[in-house]
Amino acid sequence: MSLLKEPDLGTPARPGPATVSIEVDGLPVTVPEGTSVMRAAALCGIDVPKLCATDSLEAFGSCRLCLVEIDGRRGTPASCTTPVTDGMRVRTQTPKLEKLRQGVMELYISDHPLDCLTCSANGDCELQDMSGAVGLRQVRYGYDGANHRDEKTDTSNPYFDFEASKCISCSRCVRACGEVQGTFALTIEGRGFESKVSAGGTDFMSSECVSCGACVQACPTATLQEKSVIQLGMPSRSVITTCAYCGVGCSFKAELRGAELVRMVPYKDGGANEGHSCVKGRFAFGYATHPDRVLTPMVRARITDEWQPVDWDTAIAFTAAKLRDIQTRHGVAAIGGITSSRTTNEEVYVVQKMIRAAFGNNNVDTCARVCHSPTGYGLKQTFGTSAGTQDFRSVAESDVIMVIGANPTDGHPVFASRMKRRLREGAQLIVIDPRRIDLVRSPHIEARHHLQLAPGTNVAIVNALAHVVLTEGLVDRTFVDERCEDFDDWAEFIACAENSPEAVEELTGVPAEEVRAAARLFATGGNGAIYYGLGVTEHSQGSTMVMGMANLAMATGNIGREGVGVNPLRGQNNVQGSCDMGSFPHELPGYRHVSDDVVRGVFENMWGSTLQAEPGLRIPNMFDAAIDGSFRALYVQGEDIAQSDPNIKHVHAALAALELVVVQDLFLNETAKFAHVFLPGTSFLEKDGTFTNAERRINRVRPVMAPKTGKHEWQIVAEIAQAMGYPMHYDSSSQIMDEIAALTPTFAGVSFEKLDKLGSVQWPCNDNAPEGTPIMHRDGFVRGRGRFVQTPFVPTRERSTRKYPLILTTGRILSQYNVGAQTRRTANVAWHPEDVLEIHPHDAEVRGIRDGDEVMLTSRVGATSLRAVLADRMPVGVVYTTFHHPVTGANVVTTENSDWATNCPEYKVTAVQVGLTSPAMAG
Amino acid sequence: MSPQVRMINDIAVQFRHQGLDTAAAAIAEHVRAFWDPRMRAELLRRVDAEPESLDPLALAAALLLTSP
Numbered sequence: 001m002s003l004l005k006e007p008d009l010g011t012p013a014r015p016g017p018a019t020v021s022i023e024v025d026g027l028p029v030t031v032p033e034g035t036s037v038m039r040a041a042a043l044c045g046i047d048v049p050k051l052c053a054t055d056s057l058e059a060f061g062s063c064r065l066c067l068v069e070i071d072g073r074r075g076t077p078a079s080c081t082t083p084v085t086d087g088m089r090v091r092t093q094t095p096k097l098e099k100l101r102q103g104v105m106e107l108y109i110s111d112h113p114l115d116c117l118t119c120s121a122n123g124d125c126e127l128q129d130m131s132g133a134v135g136l137r138q139v140r141y142g143y144d145g146a147n148h149r150d151e152k153t154d155t156s157n158p159y160f161d162f163e164a165s166k167c168i169s170c171s172r173c174v175r176a177c178g179e180v181q182g183t184f185a186l187t188i189e190g191r192g193f194e195s196k197v198s199a200g201g202t203d204f205m206s207s208e209c210v211s212c213g214a215c216v217q218a219c220p221t222a223t224l225q226e227k228s229v230i231q232l233g234m235p236s237r238s239v240i241t242t243c244a245y246c247g248v249g250c251s252f253k254a255e256l257r258g259a260e261l262v263r264m265v266p267y268k269d270g271g272a273n274e275g276h277s278c279v280k281g282r283f284a285f286g287y288a289t290h291p292d293r294v295l296t297p298m299v300r301a302r303i304t305d306e307w308q309p310v311d312w313d314t315a316i317a318f319t320a321a322k323l324r325d326i327q328t329r330h331g332v333a334a335i336g337g338i339t340s341s342r343t344t345n346e347e348v349y350v351v352q353k354m355i356r357a358a359f360g361n362n363n364v365d366t367c368a369r370v371c372h373s374p375t376g377y378g379l380k381q382t383f384g385t386s387a388g389t390q391d392f393r394s395v396a397e398s399d400v401i402m403v404i405g406a407n408p409t410d411g412h413p414v415f416a417s418r419m420k421r422r423l424r425e426g427a428q429l430i431v432i433d434p435r436r437i438d439l440v441r442s443p444h445i446e447a448r449h450h451l452q453l454a455p456g457t458n459v460a461i462v463n464a465l466a467h468v469v470l471t472e473g474l475v476d477r478t479f480v481d482e483r484c485e486d487f488d489d490w491a492e493f494i495a496c497a498e499n500s501p502e503a504v505e506e507l508t509g510v511p512a513e514e515v516r517a518a519a520r521l522f523a524t525g526g527n528g529a530i531y532y533g534l535g536v537t538e539h540s541q542g543s544t545m546v547m548g549m550a551n552l553a554m555a556t557g558n559i560g561r562e563g564v565g566v567n568p569l570r571g572q573n574n575v576q577g578s579c580d581m582g583s584f585p586h587e588l589p590g591y592r593h594v595s596d597d598v599v600r601g602v603f604e605n606m607w608g609s610t611l612q613a614e615p616g617l618r619i620p621n622m623f624d625a626a627i628d629g630s631f632r633a634l635y636v637q638g639e640d641i642a643q644s645d646p647n648i649k650h651v652h653a654a655l656a657a658l659e660l661v662v663v664q665d666l667f668l669n670e671t672a673k674f675a676h677v678f679l680p681g682t683s684f685l686e687k688d689g690t691f692t693n694a695e696r697r698i699n700r701v702r703p704v705m706a707p708k709t710g711k712h713e714w715q716i717v718a719e720i721a722q723a724m725g726y727p728m729h730y731d732s733s734s735q736i737m738d739e740i741a742a743l744t745p746t747f748a749g750v751s752f753e754k755l756d757k758l759g760s761v762q763w764p765c766n767d768n769a770p771e772g773t774p775i776m777h778r779d780g781f782v783r784g785r786g787r788f789v790q791t792p793f794v795p796t797r798e799r800s801t802r803k804y805p806l807i808l809t810t811g812r813i814l815s816q817y818n819v820g821a822q823t824r825r826t827a828n829v830a831w832h833p834e835d836v837l838e839i840h841p842h843d844a845e846v847r848g849i850r851d852g853d854e855v856m857l858t859s860r861v862g863a864t865s866l867r868a869v870l871a872d873r874m875p876v877g878v879v880y881t882t883f884h885h886p887v888t889g890a891n892v893v894t895t896e897n898s899d900w901a902t903n904c905p906e907y908k909v910t911a912v913q914v915g916l917t918s919p920a921m922a923g
Numbered sequence: 924m925s926p927q928v929r930m931i932n933d934i935a936v937q938f939r940h941q942g943l944d945t946a947a948a949a950i951a952e953h954v955r956a957f958w959d960p961r962m963r964a965e966l967l968r969r970v971d972a973e974p975e976s977l978d979p980l981a982l983a984a985a986l987l988l989t990s991p
């Protein structure tokens with residue numbers, strides 16, 4: 001596709017029906033109230049010249065280029081800041097306007113380095129375009145007066161430059177940083193001729209900037225420009241695709257020059273991101289061409305041998321023969337596999353199909369086991385389906401936002417920007433988290449309540465909130481009576497004094513009055529929405545907590561419309577999809593239990609294979625079974641279990657005990673150290689398929705380039721299945737989606753054709769909802785009535801003791817992703833070169849630890865060393881780290897405790913001790 | 924403690940607020956729905972070999988698993 005230039009209508013759209021009719025240069029147009037004259041003109045195909053306006057930002061009215069004449073009105077108002085009124089007649093081109101505009105342009109140009117021919121924005125510069133549009137022919141003022149042409153360029157950011165000499169002080173960058181991103185890192189310093197853009201008096205790299213690129217995208221000149229464009233030149237074609245990092249699922253235009261990817265530009269029509277992005281999606285794509293990538297299949301007999309590169313046929317035959325051999329010797333159930341939430345729906349689907357139909361068992365699990373499996377269980381029990389209830393856009397209608405165990409500004413940054421916008425507009429915020437995450441207090445945002453609970457006490461808090469709602473008469477009785485069941489039993493349970501805020505205060509560390517106030521606000525403040533993350537799920541009572549939140553939402557009537565709901569913020573790009581595609585050992589695609597004879601029959605018919613009616617092994621069970629010898633071979637698609645799973649020593653022992661480990665991945669990761677077969681995978685730039693984001697949105701992933709390995713991942717899987725004697729063949733991934741649609745009622749209406757036409761759809765997408773379902777449970781719950789489930793608080797087995805007095809909790813950081821396999825291979829390391837241990841200054845002081853000291857982190861199961869950073873956002877008694885770097889291997893210390901219902905590991909609560917690595921050097 | 928015993932004991936605590944019979948049935952149903960057959964078999968072996976390692980409620984549930 002040639003370079004897609006998205007139209008810029010100058011000012012944002014206004015919601016509501018089109019009711020105001022005006023005439024622009026004689027052409028009629030009808031637009032919603034509040035629309036600007038500039039946008040109305042653009043809608044009838046007339047581009048009014050502009051420099052300071054762009055439709056991602058509210059109009060500002062500073063450049064005076066967009067002047068128009070309006071019948072009956074004096075002067076020449078700016079069309080960007082003038083709203084339409086019924087019957088208005090506008091003229092955009094008159095000799096007077098032309099003269100005025102030329103005058104404005106002359107002033108700009110006289111202070112601009114006229115090196116257009118060698119400028120990095122040549123061909124993509126609005127200043128250049130506008131000079132043409134206004135018919136500028138001369139600059140009477142000459143170029144010798146005072147000017148900014150010697151201003152220094154700031155090259156500190158790894159991804160973009162700020163060439164100050166080219167700045168026209170239009171403020172678009174400043175407004176983008178505030179309005180779109182919500183970071184407010186930029187200001188205009190000085191006044192008049194002296195005014196200039198400043199990143200808070202420092203350079204970009206040392207400012208508050210989070211490198212989202214919104215300013216770069218908004219800049220009409222070459223001032224803010226991607227380094228890749230400066231180096232490689234302007235792109236000439238684009239492909240629309242989806243970010244492969246987090247569960248927000250941002251859409252991008254991948255812009256290329258020939259076969260080379262030049263930049264990623266967030267796509268305005270992207271349903272999840274509407275033109276915004278974060279530093280990862282926009283800039284951190286270099287890993288796809290990193291020299292560490294393995295492009296040839298490799299095999300070896302023992303993991304102590306050197307890898308032998310082989311051709312695809314050999315690798316596939318070797319894998320299939322080994323798998324069958326192990327089954328002959330140890331039984332059909334002795335092998336299994338893990339699907340990846342980093343791969344497409346189609347790739348996940350074929351792997352679980354290979355396991356169920358070709359391996360002949362249900363030993364398939366996915367990395368969602370270790371992140372959101374409690375979401376699946378908890379929401380299914382209460383609502384009837386395991387998916388977030390809203391679309392992201394819905395947050396714009398929320399009045400009270402409750403964020404529990406999530407750090408959206410780091411983990412889900414583009415959604416966080418939406419949420420922050422709503423908070424700036426006046427929505428109230430309740431944060432429930434042991435740490436003072438950035439959302440608690442950031443520019444123009446302050447949480448009304450921060451319930452800074454002790455790790456592991458989520459359920460006690462959610463029960464206390466519900467207790468207040470119930471005992472203070474704040475339940476939405478109409479909603480409950482009409483739409484829910486089992487309320488009375490639940491009410492009796494939750495009303496017990498042991499669930500009162502006063503009773504749990506000592507346990508949770510949160511003052512009872514604070515809990516009461518938060519509960520009242522949530523129940524009475526208007527639309528209440530809950531957003532949560534792994535700080536909820538990764539606990540030994542993760543599933544209980546998910547049900548507790550669902551109870552709270554139902555009791556307050558906050559389900560089934562815009563601005564409310566219970567919303568898991570999914571980690572990896574395709575966590576939702578990998579679960580939807582039947583990656584759990586007990587469920588076929590579409591969350592249907594393997595024991596259901598009717599459903600199994602449908603799959604057996606379509607797949608031509610007999611399927612097992614019994615659930616298979618989950619990931620932690622596979623490890624246990626590997627150690628006890630009943631499980632012998634594991635196929636791992638795009639996961640790094642040897643780094644990401646808890647209690648690493650145990651995982652390593654299990655992997656080492658296996659006869660065959662097959663790893664399908666981009667890099668030789670930690671798990672590959674235990675592998676006998678390495679099947680090189682494709683990056684998202686080579687994939688053809690779909691990802692499903694946290695709002696159930698199915699987005700197309702289009703190939704930007706051909707697979708560098710010569711094969712699509714689904715092809716490899718199908719060929720292994722074939723070589724094992726099970727016929728499996730597809731001509732394209734679109735054919736795989738057709739099969740998914742035929743077998744899965746919630747996907748019945750999904751096809752590549754529809755996705756290409758509509759951009760994206762949110763499942764369920766079927767005859768009842770041909771264009772998808774943005775908001776779930778509108779008229780009734782998926783299971784009929786919403787079910788209240790009793791959620792007693794059972795403390796975790798993991799306790800702090802004299803030996804391990806601190807609690808370790810984990811999380812992630814904006815610039816790095818998951819185990820860092822991708823982001824560590826990009827310039828993002830500039831922000832987070834290593835994992836560090838955050839510790840409260842008091843805890844540090846009593847241990848003689850100073851900022852930057854190397855410390856030893858020890859738990860009951862292991863120890864590792866890393867650098868300490870003193871942080872008063874930590875509560876006393878709690879330390880925190882990330883798991884982005886294999887050297888640190890935070891999972892060396894995490895335990896085998898897991899969620900009672902799903903075995904999701906308890907990453908968030910580990911009793912630890914911290915001490916200086918070499919006390920002698922402490923000085 | 925075997926992983927199976929640890930897991931069923933963890934499940935049992937979550938159902939303790941219900942009456943013994945209801946709770947035992949719910950736990951047994953949970954295990955049937957989510958556990959691989961070899962894990963259930965191992966659990967039953969443990970029930971015979973070391974019944975004292977099981978929470979009484981877990982034990983009651985495990986005994987229900989022997990009937991189909």
Ligand code: SF4
Nearest residue numbers: 177209210212213215
């Ligand atoms: S990159 Fe993003 S955060 Fe940084 S200054 Fe630009 S808009 Fe602000």
Ligand code: SF4
Nearest residue numbers: 167168170171173219
């Ligand atoms: S850097 Fe670009 S967007 Fe910002 S004020 Fe200068 S020209 Fe405008």
Ligand code: SF4
Nearest residue numbers: 243245246250278281
């Ligand atoms: S928010 Fe998530 S999906 Fe969007 S660009 Fe960033 S990492 Fe990618």
Ligand code: FES
Nearest residue numbers: 052061063064080
């Ligand atoms: S575009 Fe309207 S004043 Fe700048």
